[in-house]
Amino acid sequence: MMKIFTFWRSLASFRVRIGMNLKGISADENFVDIFAGKQNEPGFKLINPQGLLPAIVDGQGPPLVQSLAILEYFDEIHPEPPLLPKDPRGRARVRALAQIAASDAHSLFTPRVRNYLGKNYGVDEAGQLNWARHWIDLGLRAIEDHLTSEDETGLYCHGDQITIADISVASLAVGQQLFGGTLTAYPRLAEIFDRCIEHRAFATAHPLAQPGAPTSL
Ligand SMILES: N[C@@H](CCC(=O)N[C@@H](CS)C(=O)NCC(=O)O)C(=O)O
Numbered sequence: 001m002m003k004i005f006t007f008w009r010s011l012a013s014f015r016v017r018i019g020m021n022l023k024g025i026s027a028d029e030n031f032v033d034i035f036a037g038k039q040n041e042p043g044f045k046l047i048n049p050q051g052l053l054p055a056i057v058d059g060q061g062p063p064l065v066q067s068l069a070i071l072e073y074f075d076e077i078h079p080e081p082p083l084l085p086k087d088p089r090g091r092a093r094v095r096a097l098a099q100i101a102a103s104d105a106h107s108l109f110t111p112r113v114r115n116y117l118g119k120n121y122g123v124d125e126a127g128q129l130n131w132a133r134h135w136i137d138l139g140l141r142a143i144e145d146h147l148t149s150e151d152e153t154g155l156y157c158h159g160d161q162i163t164i165a166d167i168s169v170a171s172l173a174v175g176q177q178l179f180g181g182t183l184t185a186y187p188r189l190a191e192i193f194d195r196c197i198e199h200r201a202f203a204t205a206h207p208l209a210q211p212g213a214p215t216s217l
Pocket residue numbers: 009010011012013034039051052053054065066067068102103107110111112113
């Protein structure tokens with residue numbers, strides 16, 4: 001049985017859970033508390049030397065890491081429903097939207113970045129929250145501008161099918177909510193996010209629907 005190393009609050013794990021739900025892939029869940037620093041323990045570093053969630057262990061080779069790489073792997077081994085469009089230009093657009101959210105924005109406010117600011121630059125919790133909100137807002141703004149100005153946007157980020165872009169954008173939108181923000185400044189993105197989150201694959205993968213999560217924000 002495939003194993004996923006995950007944690008309720010991990011947005012990167014949320015992305016992978018959505019992909020698994022869409023593809024009908026199941027895995028045993030192993031929880032790694034990233035607030036308690038468990039990701040930095042030697043045992044987990046043997047699985048992911050970066051000390052980051054998620055990781056997938058399926059016994060076929062080295063563990064799989066990096067949510068976008070894992071999602072594309074799932075898409076290749078379980079092609080239905082496809083998570084990328086067929087045309088190269090469309091694929092590039094979808095991957096770009098996904099990377100704005102999952103790489104450029106998300107990477108700047110993970111616990112290790114916030115902890116580093118606190119420890120080495122004396123940034124208090126309020127400052128760390130502002131920091132996170134700043135990078136989330138910049139990511140959401142850029143995505144909203146793409147979505148509103150490009151004809152490829154449909155019911156979802158790219159046409160009328162769910163893609164890796166929707167999965168990544170949903171994770172950033174949930175990040176915004178977890179950090180106390182709203183999506184009102186990003187109406188097109190909010191409309192697409194609402195459509196996604198109504199989908200069972202997204203709803204059941206939501207951080208607050210996971211074991212160990214608080215019952216409300
Ligand atoms: N680019 C990576 C990001 C992985 C990542 O930053 N994971 C976070 C949780 S969402 C983590 O494990 N953080 C631990 C830490 O910051 O110490 C991906 O998409 O998989």
